[in-house]
Amino acid sequence: MRRLSDDRLDQHLRAHLQALRVQPRRHIWTLVEQRLQPRNRPIRYLWLTALFTLWHLPLANDWSVQRYSRMQLPAIRIEEAITYESVQQPAFSTLSLAKLRKNYWSEKEAEALPRRPDETGELAAIVLEKISLSTISHPLMHKTIRNEWSIADECNRRWQVGFLVQLNNNWLVDFKNVFKDDVRYQFTMGASYGLTAGYSISSRWALFGGLVHTLGAGQRFANTAVHGRAVDLQFTAKQISLSYLHVPLWMQYELRPSAVRFDRNMRLNLFTGLQYGRLLHFTMDKLKGDMKNNFVLRNNEYSLVGGVAWQLFERDGSLYTVGLRGAVSTPIFTRQMEQYYELQRARNVSLGLFAAISLNRCASRNR
Amino acid sequence: MSRSGGMRLEAKRQPLEAELIQGCLQGDRQCCKLLYEQTASVMFGICLRYASDFHEAEDILQEGYIKVFRYISQYRGDGPLEGWMRRIFINTALAYGRRHKCESPTEDPPYPDDEPLTADVLSRLETFELLELVQNLPRGYRMVFNLYVIDGYSHKEIAGLLGISEGTSKSQLARARSQLRKMLANTQQKKTYAKAF
Numbered sequence: 001m002r003r004l005s006d007d008r009l010d011q012h013l014r015a016h017l018q019a020l021r022v023q024p025r026r027h028i029w030t031l032v033e034q035r036l037q038p039r040n041r042p043i044r045y046l047w048l049t050a051l052f053t054l055w056h057l058p059l060a061n062d063w064s065v066q067r068y069s070r071m072q073l074p075a076i077r078i079e080e081a082i083t084y085e086s087v088q089q090p091a092f093s094t095l096s097l098a099k100l101r102k103n104y105w106s107e108k109e110a111e112a113l114p115r116r117p118d119e120t121g122e123l124a125a126i127v128l129e130k131i132s133l134s135t136i137s138h139p140l141m142h143k144t145i146r147n148e149w150s151i152a153d154e155c156n157r158r159w160q161v162g163f164l165v166q167l168n169n170n171w172l173v174d175f176k177n178v179f180k181d182d183v184r185y186q187f188t189m190g191a192s193y194g195l196t197a198g199y200s201i202s203s204r205w206a207l208f209g210g211l212v213h214t215l216g217a218g219q220r221f222a223n224t225a226v227h228g229r230a231v232d233l234q235f236t237a238k239q240i241s242l243s244y245l246h247v248p249l250w251m252q253y254e255l256r257p258s259a260v261r262f263d264r265n266m267r268l269n270l271f272t273g274l275q276y277g278r279l280l281h282f283t284m285d286k287l288k289g290d291m292k293n294n295f296v297l298r299n300n301e302y303s304l305v306g307g308v309a310w311q312l313f314e315r316d317g318s319l320y321t322v323g324l325r326g327a328v329s330t331p332i333f334t335r336q337m338e339q340y341y342e343l344q345r346a347r348n349v350s351l352g353l354f355a356a357i358s359l360n361r362c363a364s365r366n367r
Numbered sequence: 368m369s370r371s372g373g374m375r376l377e378a379k380r381q382p383l384e385a386e387l388i389q390g391c392l393q394g395d396r397q398c399c400k401l402l403y404e405q406t407a408s409v410m411f412g413i414c415l416r417y418a419s420d421f422h423e424a425e426d427i428l429q430e431g432y433i434k435v436f437r438y439i440s441q442y443r444g445d446g447p448l449e450g451w452m453r454r455i456f457i458n459t460a461l462a463y464g465r466r467h468k469c470e471s472p473t474e475d476p477p478y479p480d481d482e483p484l485t486a487d488v489l490s491r492l493e494t495f496e497l498l499e500l501v502q503n504l505p506r507g508y509r510m511v512f513n514l515y516v517i518d519g520y521s522h523k524e525i526a527g528l529l530g531i532s533e534g535t536s537k538s539q540l541a542r543a544r545s546q547l548r549k550m551l552a553n554t555q556q557k558k559t560y561a562k563a564f
Contacts (some may be wrong), residue, residue: 017494035433
């Protein structure tokens, strides 16, 4: 019996294995295709929001308006221009009328102007048209005037009590492996609703607080480093669903009317703050967790919150607002169980679209 | 006759591959899928050789294709596409191996060494049995064995790829062969027993 030489062994294995062809399972292509698509990382949404805000900032903020006014509107004295207040008054003051006459109309033209309160909207339109036709040639100027017009009605001290509803896109982000591609997330929706209250401490700054019930925080995910990328989420996915009572506290900064960009009296607010969360209940893989003997999840959660809010309009003393709100929490698992559930230092991250209606009472007004 | 037919075929296939590459460059998913379908079986064969099991091979396959589609713009077209893809898959498998180094035992598992290996044992083994034997090699041995014996890399190239010395590469290859012999002998023994009972 002749012993097999190294060359012979190599040759034989090469002959069999060099041209080895094996058809992979069908779903592999689907997984490759999924990974070729841009990833839905929370960070991307945040960047997009930040970019969007920054893009609007120079034109939305009022320093730009003032700059335009100084640079390109020397002929118009803004403080003497028609203000919303003056045209809103049931019978506008003789002073305003005098200004109108002096600056923009002849006496004959002024006589023809509407005087009744229900015609004030029409008057505003005429005023703007007159201004734009007579003195403004640049298209931006027209908008700038409208900007000032809306600022004139500013209420710099107001109370607000409102109701908020938010749809959240949730992630459990493994912060120890945030730049790795090991965790595959499945789109997880949640919702929040609650009450908010706020007070504007200056014409721009406001302090808000709230009491919000958050449902469906958490994530459906699979750790591919553990199970392999080719394994279907259906079989290996873990699911954590959390419910919290949140108490957010945030500061809001109002960027001045963004009429230049939006061509309407829309106000843009930036806000940031902190949020305390009390875990109410949780489910893991659809099994309800025992809150009394919970040693896995932290009962108290603290988050950094921030976002953008667009104050759409005010009607009958109610403010209608929509916006984007994001939150990043402290780790959700207890210190002993930090690496539990195939995750390490997992935190709740959410980005949500909210809508709010708030009753609005003005404490003092700019005049 | 057959030669000219072959050339005609070659002439027909060439633009198809170029078209596929062009399509992939433009992000056309259909072209990516076609390229995948045309090459997946060969590439999966490579992945299976370098991986320790089927699931690991699927992981490598996925990562390899992601790299292929992301970096296809770097394919200069001066050689066959399959060759370029092979290199990507081998490199992906090596990187995967480096990442999962600690999961695989580096010591030789115990195999009986009492029976000498003969040529007829090999001839009786199916491709998948041989593949399983290669997959059962410790990760380091398997990498060197595949690179040297199957894919034709030199010890110098292997040393560069794996970040080891040439001497280590040679010794790992010798150990891989020795291990394979033991495993083959073991298989031979098992088959003999199976026949007897």
